[in-house]
Every structure is written in structure tokens, then in C-alpha cells.
Amino acid sequence: MRPLDGLRVIDLSRILAGPYCTQYLGEMGAEVIKVEPPGHGDDTRNWGPPFVGDEAVYFLAANRNKRGIVLDLKSERGQEAVRRLVARADVLVENFRPGTLERWGLGYEQLSELNPRLIHVSITGFGQTGPYRDRPGYDLIAQGMGGVMGLTGEPDGPPAKVGLPVADLNAGTWAIIGVLMALQARHSTGRGQYLDVSLMDAQLAWHSYAAGAYFYDAKRPERMGSAHPSIVPYQAYPTADGWLNVAVGSEKLWRAFRELLGLPDDPRFATNALRAEHRDELNERVFAVMRTRPSAEWLKKFDEASIPAGPISTIDEVYEDPWAEEREQIVRLPHPSVGTYYGTGFPVKASETPARPSSAPPTLGQHTAEVLAELGYSAEEIAEFTR
CATH class of the missing domain: 3.40.50.10540 (Crotonobetainyl-coa:carnitine coa-transferase; domain 1)
Structure with missing residues (x-):
């Protein structure tokens, strides 16, 4: 049936x-x-x-x-x-x-x-x-x-x-x-x-939360590439041989991500709201570290640490998986x-x-x-x- x-x-x-x-x-x-x-x-x-x-x-x-x-x-x-x-x-x-x-x-x-x-x-x-x-x-x-x-x-x-x-x-x-x-x-x-x-x-x-920003008179949402307006880090990052999406969607994940990348415990990045405020400074540090290893190596490390990450696949790669x-x-x-x-x-x-x-x-x-x-x-x- x-x-x-x-x-x-x-x-x-x-x-x-x-x-x-x-x-x-x-x-x-x-x-x-x-x-x-x-x-x-x-x-x-x-x-x-x-x-x-x-x-x-x-x-x-x-x-x-x-x-x-x-x-x-x-x-x-x-x-x-x-x-x-x-x-x-x-x-x-x-x-x-x-x-x-x-x-x-x-x-x-x-x-x-x-x-x-x-x-x-x-x-x-x-x-x-x-x-x-x-x-x-x-x-x-x-x-x-x-x-x-x-x-x-x-x-x-x-x-x-x-x-x-x-x-x-x-x-x-x-x-x-x-x-x-x-x-x-x-x-x-x-x-x-x-x-x-x-x-x-x-x-x-x-439109979801993008419309909400307008309805509640917040800053107008704008183009941000792969980045997220409210969550940081949450975007595509360059690696030694390509790009990788990483989604750090909680404070627990942030601590694991920071430790894995060896980032300092900077008070400017202590909460998601602060990380969003200082997005450029944080991403400058993340970019520098992520570029040191190839995507496959980062994926293995992120999987072991239960940090959400994934490749940016072409259509043929999707269906060959x-x-x-x-x-x-x-x-x-x-x-x-x-x-x-x-x-x-x-x-x-x-x-x-x-x-x-x-x-x-x-x-x-x-x-x-x-x-x-x-x-x-x-x-x-x-x-x-x-x-």
C-alpha cells in the first residue's frame, strides 16, 4: 500500500x-x-x-x-x-x-x-x-x-x-x-x-530568522558567503588541499574545536555572541590553522572529536558515495x-x-x-x- x-x-x-x-x-x-x-x-x-x-x-x-x-x-x-x-x-x-x-x-x-x-x-x-x-x-x-x-x-x-x-x-x-x-x-x-x-x-x-531580523528592526541580513549570521565558527574553511565545512553550534563544541585547533582561551571568543562580534579576528586564526592540514586529515580529527564537519561535494561525488x-x-x-x-x-x-x-x-x-x-x-x- x-x-x-x-x-x-x-x-x-x-x-x-x-x-x-x-x-x-x-x-x-x-x-x-x-x-x-x-x-x-x-x-x-x-x-x-x-x-x-x-x-x-x-x-x-x-x-x-x-x-x-x-x-x-x-x-x-x-x-x-x-x-x-x-x-x-x-x-x-x-x-x-x-x-x-x-x-x-x-x-x-x-x-x-x-x-x-x-x-x-x-x-x-x-x-x-x-x-x-x-x-x-x-x-x-x-x-x-x-x-x-x-x-x-x-x-x-x-x-x-x-x-x-x-x-x-x-x-x-x-x-x-x-x-x-x-x-x-x-x-x-x-x-x-x-x-x-x-x-x-x-x-x-x-526567510525564517532573516525576516525576523527585519521585523524586529535588527541589522539587515546581508550576503555572507558560506558564513552564518548568528553562529561562529560555522562556514567553509580553507584547508591545505581544498575546503571543508565546519559547524560549531554549541559552547561544548566550541571548547572541543578550540582545543583541537590549539587556539588560545581568548575572552573575546568566550561565548557565541562574542565570537559573532569578533568574527573576523577569530576566523583569521582559524584560517591559519586549517590551512596547515589536508581536508581528509581534518575530517578524521573532527569525526573523532564529534565536531560536525563535512566536505563540499560535487554532484558526481554525492552519487558515487x-x-x-x-x-x-x-x-x-x-x-x-x-x-x-x-x-x-x-x-x-x-x-x-x-x-x-x-x-x-x-x-x-x-x-x-x-x-x-x-x-x-x-x-x-x-x-x-x-x-
Whole structure:
């Protein structure tokens, strides 16, 4: 058993935030039907390199556990097919600009009359209200406007985005949370609801103590590289042959760290607050000592002293680590055109109802005839769709 067995999700989304959401709803057991426009499909089918044969790795990364069909949503035939899909669905996920589905007769008010139990998830850049409502939403724009780039990078360097599309991925994660919330509410009310998720809102939910500094009129948080605004030492340090992250998160750890590095018992560094105040003076001493030994030697010493530390790994190093296999974080599935599909695993390990992958990402329109037949279309009508 998987936790969402028996639920049906209609995925009208494309790019990343929506597909990421529906991929993991499928991992939890939901039947997901991905609807793409005929001809080119989801935009990310053409986003590369890298490609594996004709398949873009970007598309493969967020579209497993789905059956794929093609429908022209601008046509009456395509709109009617969506209504048939929705009539027997639990969740619809889309990321069209506000007002687009309403113009096609596929907005929440229209679809909920057809299926009052429908949970409709709309993912946009800026939400359904407010002055930025009609702007297109892209991860880079949200990282910039949402404050993430204002906190990322070295103090004297240019603006830098996070190395992964965190605005998209974060919004997709909150969409998953919203769906689970709405499903639980539906147990009590018997009705679905509309979920308005935006990349910008999701970024602000991440601000945590950085927003607190603003709310309580403290010093405005600024870019600090790998350093932490409140904890010292807590950053990347240069070694004789590279860099190493060290996280000294308590006074007990500080004493162990100070003794291990042979630092003097300086009253300026007696508490974390004092260490933060005198961060530059302390780091000058830590840098000098850390540069005297290679990373592997420091890691061994830190592990023996139970001081949190770790390497700064490249992506290939992460997946070559036996840990990734042990934790089932590499998924392999047969794929009709690329041979073996590879993807990242589900991050929650459940004891009773574990999530698990069911199928590789579909080729464009792979299941169109199959799904339309299930909706009651005849062979002749299906031929009209695929012509």
C-alpha cells in the first residue's frame, strides 16, 4: 500500500514546480495523468543539453510516475476531454497565468461545479492577487525578487542565485503540502478547494530568522558567503588541499574545536555572541590553522572529536558515495527510448506506507489513446484527437 493509492491527479503543468509536485504525488501512489500540448509538449522536452537520445534530462527529472497524453486545450475537443478527466479526478495541478483557464472554460469555479470534490492547485510566479499577478514567473526572477539572491554569495561579489532552481522546487514542495492539507480537509467537509501557490510566497516562507531580523528592526541580513549570521565558527574553511565545512553550534563544541585547533582561551571568543562580534579576528586564526592540514586529515580529527564537519561535494561525488545507494536516493526504471531512466529518490522513508516509483517519464503522447478510451471515446474519435 502507498498512502495516496486510489487518488487521480490531472497534471496540466509544465516546466518544474508543477511537474515536481505531481511526480511525488505519483510516488505516494496517486495515478497521475500528464496533459501536454501536441507537437512540442512540455517546454522542458527541448531544454538541453544534456539530452539522452531525443529526451531532455530536464524533462526526465520531474515527470516519472505519470501517464502522458496530448490535448490541445485551446480547442473545444481538448477542453471537453479535460472536463471528462476532471469529472473523475481528485486533484488538478496547473501553472497557467491567471485567467487563462477561465477563458477556456476550465477555471476552478467551472470545474468545481462539475466535480465539487476537486482540489485545484494553481502555481504561478506571484499568486492570483496583488500588483504582480499577471507577470510571468521564472525561478531566477523569484530568487531575485524574493530576497534569496540578496542573501546568497560573497559580500563583495556580484548577485548570485542558488545553484539549483530553489524557487521552483520550493513552490512545488509547498504545492504537495497544500494537496495533502486539502485532502485531509476533504475528509471532513466532503468538498475540494482552490489552492493558490506562488514562487514568491514560497520564497518568503523560507526567510525564517532573516525576516525576523527585519521585523524586529535588527541589522539587515546581508550576503555572507558560506558564513552564518548568528553562529561562529560555522562556514567553509580553507584547508591545505581544498575546503571543508565546519559547524560549531554549541559552547561544548566550541571548547572541543578550540582545543583541537590549539587556539588560545581568548575572552573575546568566550561565548557565541562574542565570537559573532569578533568574527573576523577569530576566523583569521582559524584560517591559519586549517590551512596547515589536508581536508581528509581534518575530517578524521573532527569525526573523532564529534565536531560536525563535512566536505563540499560535487554532484558526481554525492552519487558515487555509497550512502546514496544505501538510502535509495538513486532511482532506476526502464524507459522506452533512453533504456534506463535515472532519477533522485523520495526523501521520506516511511515504515508502513513507503512511497516508491512506478514508471519512467512518458514519451510525448505515449498514453493518449489508452486514456481517451478509458474516458469513453471511440476509436474514430481518438483518431480525430491524434490526427
